[in-house]
Amino acid sequence: MEFNLIEKQWIPVKRKDGTLDMIAPHEVTERFSENPVVSLNAPRPDFNGALIQFLIGLVQTVAAPQNASEWQRKLKQPPTPDELLAAFMSVRHAFELVCSKKRFLQSFEELTGADLLPIERLLIDAPKQNALDLNKDHFVKRGVVKSMCPSCCATALFAAQTNSPAGGPGFRTSLRGGGPLTTLVAGDGIFTTLWHLIWLNVLENNKFLNLCNSRLRRPSQQFPWRAVLKSSVSE
Known part of the structure; x- marks a missing residue:
């Protein structure tokens, strides 16, 4: 099974006429004049929050405007789906949810029986091991979610890796720290x-780069899951 987050239609959305749809990232501007996508439509609020961060980050990384006039122009007349796809395909390799190695936001290490959970x-609100051991899962019960479709799995993985607090031994805080405010x-x-909503939160490319560490330009620094996992900043 292959599941690439650039190519697959995995993002649940709602269109202007109320139609529900599943789109690939580049299809966010599809049918923009007659029946545009107006909102995300994931089954959980934290999933919607994760998906909008995913889309903003993707556009900022590979399709950011070069100047203010380009930003203003594309706010009113967005790129076509084909134009967005051409930009997004440049980082396709970094968004393989299921593959033999270098999977999206996943460790290189092979799972053993003891690692399987x-x-x-x-899910951020799922009861963690301490609550389970002490039988304290009073409000959010264990075993409610037993499986996920690939779309929900990708979204849950991104939400956890972007927003979650620490969850006990082996569960580090997210890339943005513990429970960051967005x-x-x-x-x-x-x-x-x-x-x-995406474009209003995208910076001009030079302004964005000035906020970053200009020395961190390797692919594994742009997409940290492309490198071997570090357990701490001292490694």
Whole structure:
């Protein structure tokens, strides 16, 4: 089985007429003039929060505007799906959810029997081991989620790796620290599509790069799951 997050239609959305759809990332501007995508439609609020961060990060990385005039132009007239796909395909290799090696946001290490945990442990609110051992899963019960589709699995994985607090031995805080606060710029009633929400939170490329460490340019630094996992910053 192969499941590439650039190519697959895995993101649940709602269109202007209320139609529910599943799109690939580049299809966010599909049918923009007549029936645009207006919002994400994941089954959980934290999934919607994860997906918008995923889309903003993807666009910022490979399709950011070079100047203010380009930003203003594309706010009103977005890139076509084909144009977005061409940009996104440049990083296709980094978004393989299922493959033989270098999987999206996953360790290189092979799992052993002792490492195997229920799929629900990807969910931020799922009871962790201490609660299970002490039988304290009073509000969110164990065993509620027994399986996930590939779309939900990818979203849960990204949500956990981006937003989650520590979860006991072996569970580190997320890439953004423990339970980070996320603030988004939203449209004012005119710019109300999903594309607008993404683009309003994308910086001009030079401004973005000035906020980054310019020495960290290797692919494994741009996409840290492409390198061997470090347990601490001292490694």
